[in-house]
Amino acid sequence: MRMMKWNLLGATALLTSVALAQPTIDGTRDVEYGAPIVVQNTPTGFGDSSLGQVDYANGSELDAAYAYVDMMNSTLYLMLTGNLESNFNKLEIFFDTGAGGQNRLRGDNSGVDFGGLNRMGDDGSGNGLTFDAGFEADYWIGITGGGGPYALYANWAQLATFGGGPGDYLGTTGAASNGILSGGNNPFGVRVTINNSNTGGVTNSVADPAAATVVTTGVELAIPFAAIGITPNTTIKIAAFVNGGGHDFVSNQVLGGIGGGGNLGEPRNVNFANIAGDQYFTVFVPEPASLLALGAGLAGLMGLRRRRTA
Numbered sequence: 001m002r003m004m005k006w007n008l009l010g011a012t013a014l015l016t017s018v019a020l021a022q023p024t025i026d027g028t029r030d031v032e033y034g035a036p037i038v039v040q041n042t043p044t045g046f047g048d049s050s051l052g053q054v055d056y057a058n059g060s061e062l063d064a065a066y067a068y069v070d071m072m073n074s075t076l077y078l079m080l081t082g083n084l085e086s087n088f089n090k091l092e093i094f095f096d097t098g099a100g101g102q103n104r105l106r107g108d109n110s111g112v113d114f115g116g117l118n119r120m121g122d123d124g125s126g127n128g129l130t131f132d133a134g135f136e137a138d139y140w141i142g143i144t145g146g147g148g149p150y151a152l153y154a155n156w157a158q159l160a161t162f163g164g165g166p167g168d169y170l171g172t173t174g175a176a177s178n179g180i181l182s183g184g185n186n187p188f189g190v191r192v193t194i195n196n197s198n199t200g201g202v203t204n205s206v207a208d209p210a211a212a213t214v215v216t217t218g219v220e221l222a223i224p225f226a227a228i229g230i231t232p233n234t235t236i237k238i239a240a241f242v243n244g245g246g247h248d249f250v251s252n253q254v255l256g257g258i259g260g261g262g263n264l265g266e267p268r269n270v271n272f273a274n275i276a277g278d279q280y281f282t283v284f285v286p287e288p289a290s291l292l293a294l295g296a297g298l299a300g301l302m303g304l305r306r307r308r309t310a
Contacts, residue, residue, distance in 0.1 A: 022070050023077045025179035027054075027195030029216040033066035033079055038281040039209045040064060040082075040202050041257035046242055048204045049083040054197050055150035055175035057083040060242045062253040063201035063212040067283040071232070074225040076283070080240055080255065081218035083196050086146040088245040090116070091219055094137040096237040096280070097229045100161040101136030104128045110167025113142055113155040116247040117167065120267040127268040129250075135237050135272075135280050136161075139228040141170075143192060143219060144245075150175055154184075154192045156227065179222060188227035194219045207260070225285075233287045239280040243267065254279050 023030040040063050047059025061082040068077040084091050102109075105121035105128040117140060122128035131137060137159045145152040151174065157167035170190055171181030179191030195217035202212055230236060241254040250264040256278050264270045272279035 022073070022075075023068055023079070023220070023222075025077075025191050025193055025220055025222050027176050027193045027217055027220050029066060029079050029081060029218075029220075032068050033077070034068075036064035036066055036213055037283065038065050038256045040212045040253070040255065041207050041209070042202070042252050042254075042260050043205050043207045044202050044251070044253055045204070045263040046089065046251040046253060047085060048202075049085070049196070050199055052197050052199045054195055055145075056086045057196040057198075058085060059083055059204075060085040060089050060251065060253060061198075061202050062240060062242060062255050063198070063215040063218070065238070065240065065255045065281050067238075069283065069285050071286065071288050074230075076221075076223045076225065076228070076230060076236075076285075078221045078223060078238070079218065080220075081198065081212075081215040082201055082253070083198050084143065084145060084194060084219060084242065086150060086196065088144045088146045090243040090245065090247055091143040092120070092241055092243050092247070093141045093143070093221075094131070094135075094159075094239045094280075095139040095141075095228045096131075096135050096239075097138050097234070098231070101138040102159045102161065103133075103136045104130040105137070105159075106163045108163035109159055110157040110165055112157050112167030112169060113247070116142060116155070117157050119247040120243075123268060129267045130271040130273060131239060132272045132278055132280060135239060137239070141190070141192075141221070141223070141228075142247075143194075145175075145194060152177075152192065152194050154181060154190065156186075156190065158229075179220065188224045190224065190227050191222040192219070207257075230285055232285055235282050235284045237280045237282050239272070241279075256281050 044061040049057040049059035066079040107121040158165035171184030
């Protein structure tokens with residue numbers, strides 16, 4: 001009887017943690033994220049921030065990527081630790097979540113962010129930023145920040161296979177906020193914030209993986225599945241990199257890493273397939289049925305306990 005009681009309590013605790021645990025959106029990594037998916041392997045060529053302020057940073061780096069999948073609320077939590085310089089440098093995040101999409105960025109996507117997405121795409125000469133083989137971008141979220149007082153801005157677009165997908169300015173928020181955006185069109189309720197206070201991690205000369213994994217602050221997002229076309233029981237791919245203020249100069253801060261070397265420069269000439277390794281990372285989205293099975297198991301334990309005590 002005592003063993004049955006503890007099994008019941010353990011199952012209840014597990015079901016509760018699955019149902020309720022989720023990161024707090026504030027730009028600081030929570031325990032729910034667990035271990036990093038990928039860690040930076042290249043010293044930053046975009047400056048090593050030394051200010052230690054929540055909002056302003058004088059350098060950009062991507063130290064590691066973390067993800068948490070909240071199946072109960074159909075939300076992907078994404079944490080990219082490091083810094084985004086507050087001179088309106090861009091953080092470009094591309095998502096491959098389904099069939100189709102663009103392996104090489106077209107030049108006729110949404111004109112969102114003053115044409116920033118198309119600045120990376122084909123200018124008509126057959127160029128355009130190209131991802132690794134097997135990565136076909138379906139969605140993009142672009143993040144930038146600066147000004148006085150500091151403000152963070154976010155944009156979103158869908159990358160249709162043959163171009164012409166929709167795009168929106170999602171809105172703005174402050175540093176270390178709860179990620180709720182205002183002033184834009186954000187029908188899915190994407191949340192984004194930043195904590196720029198990191199002064200550790202990779203430097204402009206060394207990419208120490210141990211130091212990179214110690215960093216707990218950076219850009220944090222809560223992305224409803226519908227915003228980027230996520231369906232359960234799939235493995236999605238995510239590519240993230242820091243770009244210049246005009247979406248016009250790709251840094252060497254890419255996740256997955258480029259394995260050392262300088263900034264990549266003109267985005268239309270960047271081809272990640274020519275760089276060793278994967279310049280993306282993956283996140284598995286499970287079936288909700290696993291939660292139902294856990295609930296059924298809990299119900300079975302409760303029924304068995306009732307029979308034992310009757």
